[in-house]
Amino acid sequence: MVRTVVGDETQLNSMETQLSESGIPVQVGLAIGKLGGPRSNRDSIFALIPTPKNDGVDPASLTSENLETKSARADKRKASKGKPMADSSSVIIDIDWVGEHAHQVSKMLVGGLHVMGIYIWCGESTFKNSTLVLWQAVKTIARAVPVYENGEADERIVVHISYSPRRWSCRSCSLDGSFTSMSFRPCDLKMTKLLSTLQTFTSIYSFDIRLPLLRDDIQNANDMKKIILKAISLLSKQLKSAKALLDGSLITKDKGSVAEGPHEIDILVPFSDVISVQAGSCEEVVGLVTFSGTIFAQAHTFPREPLLQTVEDLKRDIIASLKSRLDILCDEAEQASISLIPEDNSASEESSPLKPGNPLVSCNWSEPCSFVFPRRVLVPWLDGIFICDYLQPTETFEDLDERCKELLSMEIPPDQSAILEPEAPGATSIGTSFWGMVFGNTASSSIKPGQENSREPGKDAISNLAKLRMALTSLYGAIAVSVMIIAMLIALLMMLVGKRTERQQ
Helix, strand or coil: CCCEEEEEHHHHHHHHHHHHHHCCCCEEEEEEEECCCCCCCEEEEEEEEECCCECCCECCEEEHHHHCCHHHHHHHHHHCCCCCCCCCCCEEECHHHHHHHHHHHHCCECECCEEEEEEEEECHHHHHCCHHHHHHHHHHHHHHCCCCCCCCCCEEEEEEEEECCEEEEEEEEECCCCCCCCCEEECEEEEECCHHHCEEEEEEEEEEEEEEEEHHHCCCHHHHHHHHHHHHHHHHHHHHCCEEEECCEECCCCCCCCCCCCEEEEEECCCCCCCCCCCCCCCCEEEEEEEEEEEEEEEEECCCCCHHHHHHHHHHHHHHHHHHHHHHHHHHHHHHHHHCCCCCCCCCCCCCCCCCCCHHHHCCCCCCEEEECCEEEEEECCCCCEEEEEECCCCCHHHHHHHHHHHHCCCCCCCHHHCECCCCCCEEEEECCHHHHHCCCCCCCCCCCCCCCCCCHHHHHHHHHHHHHHHHHHHHHHHHHHHHHHHHHHHHHHHHHHHHHHHHC
16 A cells, blocks of 8 residues: 655745755755654645754765866766756765764654654665665664564655756655665655644653662763663553543543644552562662653644554653653763763872762762753744753753754744743752662761771661561551451351351241
8 A cells, every 4th residue: 555645835935945055966864753653644744954064064964976086077078969868966974973963953852743754855866876875874763763663664765856857756765774776666646735634732740769779880971861761661661551631531542633722631659550660789879869850741633643652652751751751861971981081191190180070970870960861842843843952951942942943943932931941840859868768867977988887788677677667567466366356256256146046047
């Protein structure tokens, strides 16, 4: 069955006008919209975003003719005198840079929006000579920005805007295996008004996850990333079984479309789904990681889409948002680690660089510490559609505007009140002692370097564990005595009932 791809006519026609007026021979960028999924044959394109120059210098794409010297082109013309010269030019793409652009843009997309593939502006013959490199670029994007789960087949699209002759076309890219003649399949491309039909759903989700901090977990910043990723993974499992309410009604398979206007969905986790994390021996536990906060999630869907799919889009937006914020901190931690390496190897050992401010690097494992994830802000993008970004405590809207210009070729609204900041600050904190947190005594179990009379955390844990065992033993004893008393009362009651029955007979 031929795949149908529908594009927003206003956005796509505007992009074609910009490209034709620019006079450039080739341009590659990202196609943003909604992928129908492996069980659907309909995709929707909302916008085309050009890939910026690599480090502001090298273009993301150019033709092979651009690399030829004038003498080489002259030699070609001499050799083809009296014969029709076939156009052998092809597109050269910086595939890794296009994949990185897709990865960064995907972080700015809310629920229900995807990096669908790429678009290319070039002549018809150039496009035919470049199918392999285009397929490779699309496959790189699919790896950088996976959409489907559970091993489902991943297909993306390539939109071709030809200026010679002037026309639009679309191909569906099958990414299974290696490139073949069947990897590019024609699509039925249509244009209509799409953005005005989209509906917006939001959800505010609060979470609180606590993980025991083991001795082997506190070697470096990479281990801290693994700990937080573990917490996010647990939250993802929790969300899979969560139910959702819309206007007080439970969303089920039978629940269809709703009226126009923004809607808020409440995501509820059943009380039975308690996150359980088992630690090793008490000597291994040296602290507690508390991962908590409140996330504002958003998703854009079409009216005919099932509400259960909308709920899944919101859940994915929550997890993707947390991972994006963690990536920001990890990228800064990596840069901070690089800055710690002295440029001059002959520098004195006494001289040490300034301590970086990134929490993954500067966090002291032996003392209580906490840090806040970057906050999410929502920026109006297209007609009714928002994109998001994440601001560090020291960043302003100027930083937001710079990233929007670089990645999306757009500017933030002059009226900054249109930018939404819906989230309350949330923090990830590291307690000093797991057992101290359990028994509500964190001050006595603090571990300070250089303290002469400081106790080892393993001994504190053993002492507290002994107290816990004594309490549990007393509790079990009380329960056993209660059961025995109840059993005796039941036996006595049965004897009385039996004697009364005999007298009546």
